[in-house]
Amino acid sequence: MQEPTHILAGILIQRAAGAVFKPRAVELGVTAALAFLSHGLLDELARVTYHPAKPDFHSAFWIIYHSVVAVTTILFLIWWWKQFKWGIVFAALPDVDWVFIHGQEIFHVSLPFYRQSHLHDLLHFIYHQVPPFTGLTAMIERLPSERHNPWACLWEVLLVAVLWWLVRLKSKGSGPKSAPRKAK
Numbered sequence: 001m002q003e004p005t006h007i008l009a010g011i012l013i014q015r016a017a018g019a020v021f022k023p024r025a026v027e028l029g030v031t032a033a034l035a036f037l038s039h040g041l042l043d044e045l046a047r048v049t050y051h052p053a054k055p056d057f058h059s060a061f062w063i064i065y066h067s068v069v070a071v072t073t074i075l076f077l078i079w080w081w082k083q084f085k086w087g088i089v090f091a092a093l094p095d096v097d098w099v100f101i102h103g104q105e106i107f108h109v110s111l112p113f114y115r116q117s118h119l120h121d122l123l124h125f126i127y128h129q130v131p132p133f134t135g136l137t138a139m140i141e142r143l144p145s146e147r148h149n150p151w152a153c154l155w156e157v158l159l160v161a162v163l164w165w166l167v168r169l170k171s172k173g174s175g176p177k178s179a180p181r182k183a184k
């Protein structure tokens with residue numbers, strides 16, 4: 001999935017963990033584990049969205065779509081980084097794989113220890129070999145693969161809208177407006 005989707009999932013997980021778990025070390029540990037796992041689940045779900053494996057710089061749609069995704073990612077980080085960085089970091093962490101792998105291609109360098117997408121491989125192992133995650137994967141794999149269909153980006157747009165709505169909905173009761181922190 002695209003980064004805005006992972007970010008929103010991380011925010012919701014950190015918020016839920018914060019409401020349930022105390023002390024803070026436990027809250028952050030649970031957030032880290034669940035946010036990391038959420039990345040694998042969303043990436044499995046990516047099969048129903050527009051998600052070609054390789055960048056397609058010849059496609060105007062690909063360029064525009066990914067530009068919008070990049071701007072949205074930056075805006076989300078500006079809005080929520082301070083409050084939810086722990087959830088955001090772990091929900092997005094596996095994509096460090098692509099920074100290393102594509103970075104080596106772009107800069108013509110070679111890092112022997114990072115030729116593979118290690119974190120995605122780990123998530124792939126979990127979701128394809130470890131019950132009960134395998135059950136979820138089996139359900140998702142029944143869905144059609146739309147990775148190369150540009151219209152399928154609408155599924156991800158819809159998912160982002162729902163997650164965003166959930167983030168906003170829950171912040172009404174506990175957000176900074178209704179419970180202002182003391183100014184330092």
Ligand SMILES: [Zn+2]
Pocket residue numbers: 001039043094095120
């Ligand atoms: Zn990923």
